[in-house]
Amino acid sequence: MDHRTSPIAAEARPPFCRLRAGGWCPLTDQLYIELRPLLSALSSRSETIERVIHDENSWASASLRMEFRGHSVILEPSNTSPNTLTVSGKKFGTLVLLVVPPDTDPAAAHTAVVAAADPDDMSTAEELLAIGMWAAQEAWWVRRRNMTP
Numbered sequence: 001m002d003h004r005t006s007p008i009a010a011e012a013r014p015p016f017c018r019l020r021a022g023g024w025c026p027l028t029d030q031l032y033i034e035l036r037p038l039l040s041a042l043s044s045r046s047e048t049i050e051r052v053i054h055d056e057n058s059w060a061s062a063s064l065r066m067e068f069r070g071h072s073v074i075l076e077p078s079n080t081s082p083n084t085l086t087v088s089g090k091k092f093g094t095l096v097l098l099v100v101p102p103d104t105d106p107a108a109a110h111t112a113v114v115a116a117a118d119p120d121d122m123s124t125a126e127e128l129l130a131i132g133m134w135a136a137q138e139a140w141w142v143r144r145r146n147m148t149p
Contacts, residue, residue: 021095021096021097021116021117021119022095022097022098022113022116022117023097023099023113023114023115023116023117023128024085024097024099024100024113025102025104026038026099026100026102028102029058029059029060029102030059030060030062031054031059031060031062032062032075035052035066035068035075036068039052039068039069039073039087042092042095043068043069047089047090047091047092048069048071048089048091048092049068049071049073049087049089049092050071050074050088050089050090051073051074051076051086051087051088051089052073052074052075052076052085052086052088053076053077053078053081053085053086053088054077054085054099055079055081055082055083055084055085055099056077056078056079058082058083058099058101059077062075063075064076064077081096082125082126083098083099083100083125083126083129084096084097084098084099084125085099097116098112098113098125098128098129099125100112100129101129108129111131112131115128115131116128
């Protein structure tokens with residue numbers, strides 16, 4: 001079993017904010033397994049998370065509900081927001097996260113997650129992933145250039 005933790009970055013936003021507010025790099029495509037550490041990180045406050053809306057094309061098939069801290073969480077598949085995950089609850093508000101696919105280059109994933117947490121960045125999920133890939137490729141070329149005599 002892999003004991004690494006999934007990188008997550010989230011910018012604090014007012015409750016009920018619908019803007020993308022951060023990013024998450026799950027380690028696998030198993031939503032049910034990946035959600036527990038994410039929800040634990042997000043729900044350090046006393047608010048209850050009631051619903052998670054996820055891109056149905058990015059995850060292996062999963063149950064439509066899961067128990068978390070004594071409450072039932074609805075797992076709602078959607079095909080309207082690729083590479084995003086929406087976490088919500090009455091008191092928790094709404095948090096929309098960029099989801100970086102598990103097979104993404106680590107440098108690209110880091111860049112995309114950091115950009116997603118920037119409150120001034122209004123890029124789409126697809127643009128953020130492209131920015132991450134571009135930055136990783138640029139870093140690779142810089143390293144390669146510095147290695148050549």
